[in-house]
Amino acid sequence: MSYVHLFRRYLREQGLPVTQQREAVAEVVFESGGHLSVDEIEGLLRERGEKTGKATVYRTMEMLVKSGLVAERDFGEGFKRYEHLFGQMPVHGHLICEECGGVTEIQEVELKRIQDRVAALEGFAPARYRLEIFGLCAVCRAAGHELEWKGLSCPIERV
Amino acid sequence: MSYVHLFRRYLREQGLPVTQQREAVAEVVFESGGHLSVDEIEGLLRERGEKTGKATVYRTMEMLVKSGLVAERDFGEGFKRYEHLFGQMPVHGHLICEECGGVTEIQEVELKRIQDRVAALEGFAPARYRLEIFGLCAVCRAAGHELEWKGLSCPIERV
DNA sequence: CACCTATGGAGAATGATTCTCAATATCTAA
DNA sequence: TTAGATATTGAGAATCATTCTCCATAGGTG
Known part of the structure; x- marks a missing residue:
């Protein structure tokens, strides 16, 4: 109001x-x-x-x-x-479950600090932030669902 | 290849x-x-x-x-x-200039650590990350452009 | 090599978002 | 408070990315 x-x-x-x-x-x-x-x-x-x-x-x-x-x-x-x-952290993100579509808020103070620091390095003036993490929520994991790409041992971490 | x-x-x-x-x-x-x-x-x-x-x-x-x-x-x-x-950090984001549309990569090791920790707190199994920061790039700032909402003293930080 | 199944392609269908433009509401100044 | 200049509104058309449909065809298995 x-x-x-x-x-x-x-x-x-x-x-x-x-x-x-x-x-x-x-x-x-x-x-x-x-x-x-x-x-x-x-x-x-x-x-x-x-x-x-x-x-x-x-x-x-x-x-x-x-x-x-x-x-x-x-x-x-x-x-x-x-x-x-x-009533929200200025920088907050979302956990999005790919199985059930559920969305959980992430309120993480550190994120803003880090993101501002990175932006400052580039001389960038930040205005809006967006962070989304897609995966499987606790409920769906408990129900036995698995991530679709699980079978591929992730090569990205190793490169 | x-x-x-x-x-x-x-x-x-x-x-x-x-x-x-x-x-x-x-x-x-x-x-x-x-x-x-x-x-x-x-x-x-x-x-x-x-x-x-x-x-x-x-x-x-x-x-x-x-x-x-x-x-x-x-x-x-x-x-x-x-x-x-x-050849990229597993978790990396982008700085997107709202004036010129330019995109800069953010390679920040800490991000993954923090994001994984947050996800773990919720029992969430992360699969994909997405981080975007919208604002003004160094070039456009130097050219005298300003953020469109600059006039409003940001109330969010104070709540 | 042949069969079974999943894919590929062309174009239609969908659906969110944007555009158009005449009618109307807002703001400023007197 | 009113008049006038200007910006907004709304209904529906237009746009445009993405998805769907369906049948000819390629991929994989034995």
């Missing part, structure tokens, strides 16, 4: 109009704790009686990402997901 | 036929040092006189990724890119 203020501030700083639709999209995203797809955001807007078009949702999500308040994710589903970054 | 052997081995281990097309795609990918799009791979195959269909390229890339010999990347262009992992 009040996080929407920050987005409004961002829009004004950029000289962009603060519209009802942009506020509505931001509210829905900031009120949700999960990883939202554009479809889900549209659904939440519809529930609230908002009639925001799909194109507007896409356009607004782009601004939210640029503002740094929201991060874009790709869990390999063929479409993007979005999550706001409040 | 000889890396194609490893792919053949993978296919046999999985009980999958080793076809001309699969070998041709693997050769093209292993001979290239860059980040290839499917379009570019198709082009390279055409140059070599191969008549490999687009669907086959996609299917083969999926296998190469599952084999662990090739990694899938998304630099925010709207399509995927692929790179083989030989």
